[in-house]
Amino acid sequence: MRYNIPEVNDLKIDSIIQIELFENFGSGYPLDKLSRDFNGIIYLVAPRDRIFINGKYYDLEPGDVIFFRKGEKYRVELPDNYLKCYVIDFLGENDGDHMVVRDCEELLPMFERAEQLWRRHREDEYFRLDCAALTYRILAELCRRRDKLGQPLRKTEKLKPVLERIHLEYSSPELRVSELARMIGVSERSLSKTFTEVYGCSPKRYLTELRIKRAKELLAANSSREYPISEVAKQVGFSDVYHFSNFFRRESGMSPSEYRRVSQSRIRNG
Secondary structure, three states: OOOOOOOHHHEEEEEEEEEEEEEEOOOOOOEEEOOOOOEEEEEEEEOOEEEEEOOEEEEEOOOOEEEEOOOOOEEEEOOOOOEEEEEEEEEEEEOOOOEEEOOOHHHHHHHHHHHHHHOOOOOOOOHHHHHHHHHHHHHHHHHHHHHHHHHHHHHHHHHHHHHHHHHHHOOOOOOOHHHHHHHOOOOHHHHHHHHHHHHOOOHHHHHHHHHHHHHHHHHHOOOOOOOOHHHHHHHOOOOOHHHHHHHHHHHHOOOHHHHHHHHHHHHHOO
């Protein structure tokens, strides 16, 4: 599920309205809120709930955090008729969207500390500044985590033209990793690093495995037409059949003709 992500610079806190540890035993729920009064950050302590926002729904578990915008319309359902959560309400500018960040158990001490700071209002006239500072830290960490989780998706989108070109042109001997890198405006090293992060191997290795897979399919084909080894080599990007044969043996452990003989024998014998 993909979420819109507010940037840290889009969030500005003008005033902290309230910070509390909220507990409810089902009274007043399901809750339908037509317009939220403040921006809010909710850390779910227990047990679980379901929230509908703008036609989307999120099943939240303890440790999940949701950021609401002021004016947001939403609905909260409590499957267990119980809710316990930390709530930070504040006024401020926000050009982003709501966000849900999963598995934020490490942030619980920050919410606990924020609630403790809020209760200092009778002792410290600057408690609101301390609360605002801690809320900024929480928001920054939430955005940082959401951005990090969103990286694989963004990287996959950036690599999509590279992957498409590999599959379209794997039969071309001229296909080079350097050319693929130039196509998306990055260095060859950067492409190899990103490609490996997303697909688990370098683009060169991906191309090699694709060519080997296709060569095996052509060699094992049981039909009236048997492709000559030179034709198989050409169809998987090799203009030199001897180079292809050495490449195939290195990758599969046998020559193309040996592989053909073994594969077709298996097909005939069922």
